Amino acid sequence: MKQQSLRSIHRREAIIGWAFVTPQMAGFVIFVLLPLFSVFLYGMQEKNLLFGTTTFIGLTNYGNLFKDPLFIKSLVNTLIFSAGVVPMNLIFSLMLALYLGGGRNGTKFVRSIIFLPVITSGVAWAIVWRYLLQGGTAGPVNWLLAHIGIEGPNWLYAKGWAMASVIVTRVMKNLGMNVLIFMGAVLNMPGDVIEAAQIDGARGWTLFAKIKLPLLMPTVMMVTIVTVIGSMRVFDTIKLMTDGGPEGSTMVMVYYIYHQAFKMFETGYASAIAVTLFLIVLLLTALQWFSRKRISYYES
Amino acid sequence: MKKIHSQGAKRAFAMLLVFGLILGMAFSQGAKESATTPTGPVSLTIATWTSNPDQIALLDSFVQGFAKSKGIEIKANFESIPFGEYNTKLSLELQSAGGPDIFWVLETAAPAFIESGLLAKLDQAMKAYDPEDISADALALWSKAGSVYAIPFSTSPFFILYNKDLFLKAGAKTPDDLIAEGAWNWDTFRSVSKQVKDKTGVWALQTVDGQGYDARVLHNLAPIVRSYGGDFWTDDGKILINKSESVAAVQLFHDMVYVDQSVVPPGNQSDFFSGSAAMTIGQVSRISKLDGASFAWGLAPMPSGPKGEAPVIGQAAIGAHAKGKQVALASELVAYMTNKSSVAAMAGIWPPARKSVLDSEAFLSSNPKVTPSQMAMAVGTSIKTGRVLPSHVKYPQIEVESKMSFDKLWQPNANVQSILNEVAAVYAKYIK
Numbered sequence: 001m002k003q004q005s006l007r008s009i010h011r012r013e014a015i016i017g018w019a020f021v022t023p024q025m026a027g028f029v030i031f032v033l034l035p036l037f038s039v040f041l042y043g044m045q046e047k048n049l050l051f052g053t054t055t056f057i058g059l060t061n062y063g064n065l066f067k068d069p070l071f072i073k074s075l076v077n078t079l080i081f082s083a084g085v086v087p088m089n090l091i092f093s094l095m096l097a098l099y100l101g102g103g104r105n106g107t108k109f110v111r112s113i114i115f116l117p118v119i120t121s122g123v124a125w126a127i128v129w130r131y132l133l134q135g136g137t138a139g140p141v142n143w144l145l146a147h148i149g150i151e152g153p154n155w156l157y158a159k160g161w162a163m164a165s166v167i168v169t170r171v172m173k174n175l176g177m178n179v180l181i182f183m184g185a186v187l188n189m190p191g192d193v194i195e196a197a198q199i200d201g202a203r204g205w206t207l208f209a210k211i212k213l214p215l216l217m218p219t220v221m222m223v224t225i226v227t228v229i230g231s232m233r234v235f236d237t238i239k240l241m242t243d244g245g246p247e248g249s250t251m252v253m254v255y256y257i258y259h260q261a262f263k264m265f266e267t268g269y270a271s272a273i274a275v276t277l278f279l280i281v282l283l284l285t286a287l288q289w290f291s292r293k294r295i296s297y298y299e300s
Numbered sequence: 301m302k303k304i305h306s307q308g309a310k311r312a313f314a315m316l317l318v319f320g321l322i323l324g325m326a327f328s329q330g331a332k333e334s335a336t337t338p339t340g341p342v343s344l345t346i347a348t349w350t351s352n353p354d355q356i357a358l359l360d361s362f363v364q365g366f367a368k369s370k371g372i373e374i375k376a377n378f379e380s381i382p383f384g385e386y387n388t389k390l391s392l393e394l395q396s397a398g399g400p401d402i403f404w405v406l407e408t409a410a411p412a413f414i415e416s417g418l419l420a421k422l423d424q425a426m427k428a429y430d431p432e433d434i435s436a437d438a439l440a441l442w443s444k445a446g447s448v449y450a451i452p453f454s455t456s457p458f459f460i461l462y463n464k465d466l467f468l469k470a471g472a473k474t475p476d477d478l479i480a481e482g483a484w485n486w487d488t489f490r491s492v493s494k495q496v497k498d499k500t501g502v503w504a505l506q507t508v509d510g511q512g513y514d515a516r517v518l519h520n521l522a523p524i525v526r527s528y529g530g531d532f533w534t535d536d537g538k539i540l541i542n543k544s545e546s547v548a549a550v551q552l553f554h555d556m557v558y559v560d561q562s563v564v565p566p567g568n569q570s571d572f573f574s575g576s577a578a579m580t581i582g583q584v585s586r587i588s589k590l591d592g593a594s595f596a597w598g599l600a601p602m603p604s605g606p607k608g609e610a611p612v613i614g615q616a617a618i619g620a621h622a623k624g625k626q627v628a629l630a631s632e633l634v635a636y637m638t639n640k641s642s643v644a645a646m647a648g649i650w651p652p653a654r655k656s657v658l659d660s661e662a663f664l665s666s667n668p669k670v671t672p673s674q675m676a677m678a679v680g681t682s683i684k685t686g687r688v689l690p691s692h693v694k695y696p697q698i699e700v701e702s703k704m705s706f707d708k709l710w711q712p713n714a715n716v717q718s719i720l721n722e723v724a725a726v727y728a729k730y731i732k
Contacts, residue, residue, distance in 0.1 A: 050391045051416045070701070135567040157513075157566040157710060243514060246707040262388040264696045265412075 043275045047268035049261065054268075061272035071273060073248050074256035077163070078232055078277075081252055084167035085231040090224060093175050097182030098212070111183075115176035122173065126240035129169045130156065133241075159249045162242050166250055170237050174230065178223050185219035186212075221292050225285055232281050253277045341373035344626060344633065347390055347403035351380035352588070355649060359637070362645075366636040374633075384515065387696070394418050399621055401630040405450050407615040408518075410441045411693040419449035420622040425631040426451070429639035430656075438653035441688055442617050450619035451638040454650030456583040457611045457682030458508070458523060460603075464596040466578040467492075470499035475579075475600035479677075486524060486549075489603040490556055496578045497562040503570050504562040506577035509586075513566040517706050518689050520581070522612045524549040527605025532690045533731050542717070542724040549605065550709070551716045558712040566710045583614055584679060585649050587669050599670060601678045611686030616650070651679050658683060694730040702726045 043062070046055040065071050096114060100107045117125060132140050135154030142152030155165045189212060197211045213220075235254045238244060244251035244259070251259075253273060261270035346359065356378050367374040379400060381389045387409050393399040405413050413419055423431075426448060434451070442450040460475055467474045472495040478484040493504035507513065512520030518532060525531060530546030533539045540546055557563045564570045564577055572580035573589045581602070590597055602611060618637060620630035636642065643652040648666035657663050658680060664672035670679075692698060705722040708714060 049395060050412055050418070052395050070704075131569060133567075134569060135565055138568045138570065154565070154567050245514075245703065246710065248704045248707075259700055262392070263700055265391060 039271045039274050039278075042268050042271035045268040045271075047266075047271070049265040049267045051265070057268075061269050062276070064269070065272060065276060070248065070251065070256060074251045074253045074273075077249065077251055078253045080163060081167060081170075081234060081250075082228060082231040084163070085170055085234075086224065086227050088167070088171045089175060089178055089227050089231075090220065092171065093178035093223070094182050094216070094220070096175070096179045097186050098208070100179065101183050101186035111179070114179050117173045118176040120173075122236040123240060125169070125173050126237050129165075130241050133165055156242050157246050159246055162246055162250050166234075166237050166241055169241070170231070170234060173237070174227075178227065181223055182216070182219060185216050189215045217295055218292075221288065221295065225288050228284055228288070229281055232277065232284075341375045342367075342626065342629065343375045343377065344402060344630060345377045345379055345398075345400040347379045347381055347393070347400035349381055349383045349386045349404060356380070358645065358649075362637045362642045363633065365642075366633050369636070370629075370632075391418075394621060394623070399624065401621050401624040401626050402634055403619060403621065404453075405442075405617045405619050407441060407617075407688050408691050408695050408699070410450070410617070411691050412695060413619070414442070414444050414449045415693050418622055420620040420624075420627050420631050421447045421449060422451060422620065422631050422634060423447050425620075425628075425635035428632075429635050433640065433654045433656050434638075435653055435655055438615070441615060441691060442619075450617035451634060452615050452617040452653045453638050453643070453646060454585070454616040455613055455653040455683050456585065456615070456651045457613050457679055457686050458519065458581050458583055458602060459678040459682070460579055460600045461572065461582045461586070461590075462579045462598050462600065463572070463575065463577075464598050466496055466500055466502055466575075466595070470496040470578075472496050472499070474598060475603075476598055479600060484600065485604045486527065486552055490552065490560065490562075493556060493562040493579070494560040497560065500578070502575075503564040503568075503577040504579060505556070506564045506570060506572045506580040508581045510564070510569065510571060512581075513706075513710050514703070517703070519612070519614065521550060521553060522689055523581070523602040523610065524553055524605065526610035526612065526687070527603070527607055528552075529605070529607035533692070533727055534690070537731050539724045539727045539731060541727065542720040545607075547717050547720055550720060554709060554714065554716055557710075584651055584667060584670070587667065588649075590669065599674045599678050601682055609685065611682035613683065613686040613688050615653075615688045651683055653683075692731060698727060698730050701729070 044056060044058055046057045046061075047053070096110075100111055133142075133155035135142065135152075135157060137143050137146050139152070139155070141155070145152040153161045155161050193215065194207070194211060197207055202211060232252075233254055234252055235258065238250055238252055238255045239258070242250040244255050254277065257270045257273045257277070260266045260273060344363070346363075348356070348359070350356065359378065360376055363374055363376040386404075387406065390400070390403055394403075405419070431448075438452050438455050439448060442448055442452060462475055464474060472492045473481075473488075475484060475489075475492075478488050478492070496502065496504040508516045508519045522532070525541075525546045528545045528549035530543055530549055531540040532546075533541070553563070557565055570576035572578075572582075573593065575593075575595055587599075601609070604610075618634050620627060620634050624630055638654075640654060640656060643654045644657050644660070644662060644666075646652070647657055647663050648668070648670075652658055652663070661672075664675045664680065667675065702723050705719060705726055708719045708722070709716065
C-alpha cells in the first residue's frame with residue numbers, strides 16, 4: 001500500500017514536472033533542434049531560396065565542396081583566423097590575468113578598461129575600427145603612425161593586412177572575457193603550493209611554467225575550446241569591416257555560408273558547408289578534450 | 301491521500317490540455333485567416349528600401365487613393381529593409397507565409413525574380429492605366445515572353461553633383477563652365493579633378509554612395525566604360541569588359557585614384573555631402589541629402605567619352621507577390637501606384653518612365669531643389685538616351701565571384717588588362 005502510494009507520488013511529480021518543462025521543450029524542439037536537423041537534410045538537397053525549388057541529391061553538395069576554390073579559400077582563411085586569434089587571445093588574457101590577479105595598484109581600472117569591449121556591441125566595435133583603420137592618413141591609426149615616421153598601409157583593403165586587422169580587433173573585443181575567467185582561476189590557485197615552490201627557490205618563468213600553469217591548465221583547456229569555437233564562428237567583424245575582401249582574403253567559412261545562402265540563394269550548398277564546419281569544430285573540440293589528460297595533471 | 305494525488309495529476313493534465321488548446325487555437329486561427337474573405341480593412345504589406353518618412357507618406361497616399369477608388373479600406377504596412385540587405389531579406393520573406401504583398405525590385409535582381417515566379421503578371425491590371433505611355437525600353441527589363449512582371453517607378457539617371465565653393469577655391473572650371481564650352485568629357489573631368497585636389501587638398505570625387513569599390517562597382521565604372529564604347533556584357537551574351545575600350549576606361553579611373561590621387565580611395569570614408577569631396581555621382585533621390593548643405597552646389601550630366609554620351613540609368617520597379625494572399629488586389633494597386641498621376645507626384649524623387657510625364661513642363665519643376673534646366677539636361681535627356689546596367693538571372697553569383705577579381709584593381713600597381721581578363725572569365729562561367 002505504502003509502495004503504491006510512493007509510486008503515485010512519483011508519477012504525480014513526474015507529470016507536474018513535464019507540465020512545467022513542456023512549453024520550454026516545445027520551444028527548444030521547434031526553434032533549435034528542428035532547424036539543426038534541417039541543416040543536415042538541406043545539405044543533401046539542391047535547394048534554392050529565391051526559386052523555392054528543392055531536389056534531393058544525396059552527398060553531391062559535399063562532393064562539390066572540394067572542387068569549389070572559394071570553399072577551399074574560406075576553409076584556409078578560417079584556419080588562419082583561428083590560428084591568429086586563439087594563441088593571441090590566450091597568451092594576452094593569461095598574462096593580464098596573472099598581472100591583475102597580483103593585486104597591484106590600479107588593477108580595478110585596468111580590469112574595467114579591458115572588459116569594456118566585451119560589453120560593447122560587436123557592430124559598434126567593428127564600425128569604429130573600420131573608421132580608425134582607414135587608409136592614407138585619413139584614419140586615426142595611420143595618422144598616429146605618420147607622426148612617428150611610419151606610413152601605415154590601407155589596412156582593410158590590402159591583402160594580408162586585412163586579415164591581420166580583423167584578427168587584432170577580434171582579439172581586443174573578446175580579451176576581457178577570457179581575462180575574467182583566468183582571473184577567477186588565478187585567484188583560486190592554492191597559495192600554499194605557490195608559497196612552497198617559492199621557498200624552494202622557484203621564481204619568474206620557472207614558477208609560472210612549473211607551478212602556476214599546471215594549476216591553471218583545466219581553465220586553459222576550457223578557455224581554449226571556447227575560443228576556438230568562437231573564432232570559427234566569426235561573422236559580424238568580417239561582415240562589417242571587410243565584407244570578406246579584399247580578393248576573398250578574409251572570406252571565412254561562416255561568411256561564405258552567408259554568401260551562398262543569402263546572396264546566391266543556394267541554401268542546400270550553404271547547409272553542406274555549415275555541416276562541414278560543424279564537423280570541423282566537433283573534431284577540434286574532441287581532439288582538445290581527449291588530449292586533456294596529457295596536458296592537464298588534474299585529469300590524469 | 302490518493303484522491304489528493306489524483307487531483308494534482310488532473311491539474312497537471314489540465315495545464316497540458318490548456319497549453320495544447322492555446323497552440324491549437326493559434327494554428328487554427330492562421331488557417332482560418334487564409335481561408336476566409338476578410339470583412340474589415342484589407343491589410344497589405346509593402347516592402348521598400350526607403351525609410352524616408354516623406355517618401356513613405358507619399359506611397360501611402362497612393363494606397364489610400366486606390367482604396368477610395370475601389371470603395372474599400374486598406375491598411376498598408378510599410379516594411380523598410382536596408383538597401384544592402386534588401387534582396388536577402390526580401391527573398392526569405394517571400395518564401396515564407398507572411399511575405400509582403402507588394403515590393404520594390406532592384407534592376408540587378410529583375411531577371412532572377414521574374415524567373416523565380418515570385419512576381420505576378422501585371423498585364424491585366426495595367427490595362428486601366430494607359431500602358432502604352434510607359435516606354436518600351438523602360439519595361440524591357442521587367443518583361444518576359446510578352447508579359448510584364450513589375451513596373452518601373454524610378455528610371456533615374458546618374459549625374460555629377462558638385463561643390464561650387466571648392467571649385468571656386470581651386471580656381472577650376474566647374475562642370476557647368478565646361479558644358480558651356482562644349483568640353484565636358486572624361487579628359488577635362490580628370491584634369492579639373494586633379495586641379496581641385498592639388499589646390500584645395502580635398503578629394504575631387506567620391507564614388508557612388510562611397511561604395512564604388514564594393515557593392516556599386518558596376519554603377520561606378522559603367523558611365524566611363526560605356527562612354528568609351530565598352531561594356532560589361534550584353535543581353536545577347538557577349539562579354540566586353542576585357543575589350544580595349546573597357547580597359548582604357550577602367551585605366552582612366554584607376555589612374556585618377558592612384559596616379560592623380562584625386563578620387564576618394566578605397567577604405568576612406570570622406571563624403572561629398574559633408575563637404576569632404578568636391579564631386580560625387582548621384583541620382584535625384586540623393587538630392588534630399590543636400591538639405592542644409594554648408595556649400596553651394598551644382599548638378600551636371602555625366603561627362604562624355606570618345607564614343608559620346610552614354611548615360612547610365614538606375615531602375616527600380618514595383619511588383620506584386622504572385623504567391624501572396626491578395627494577388628489580384630495587389631496587382632491592381634501596383635498598376636495604380638504607377639499610373640500617370642502617381643508617377644507625376646513621385647517625379648521629383650523618382651524620375652518616371654511614362655512618356656507623358658517626362659515630356660510635361662511639370663516634370664521639369666517637380667523637384668524644388670533642381671532647376672528646370674538642370675532637370676532637363678541631367679535627367680530628362682539622359683532618361684531618353686540612357687541604358688540600365690546589365691543584368692542576368694545568375695547576377696547574384698556573378699556579383700560575388702567577380703568582386704574577388706575586381707578587388708585586385710584597387711592596388712597602385714594593378715595590371716588593369718589582366719584583372720579585367722579575370723573578371724571576363726568569371727562572367728563567362730555564367731553568361732552564355
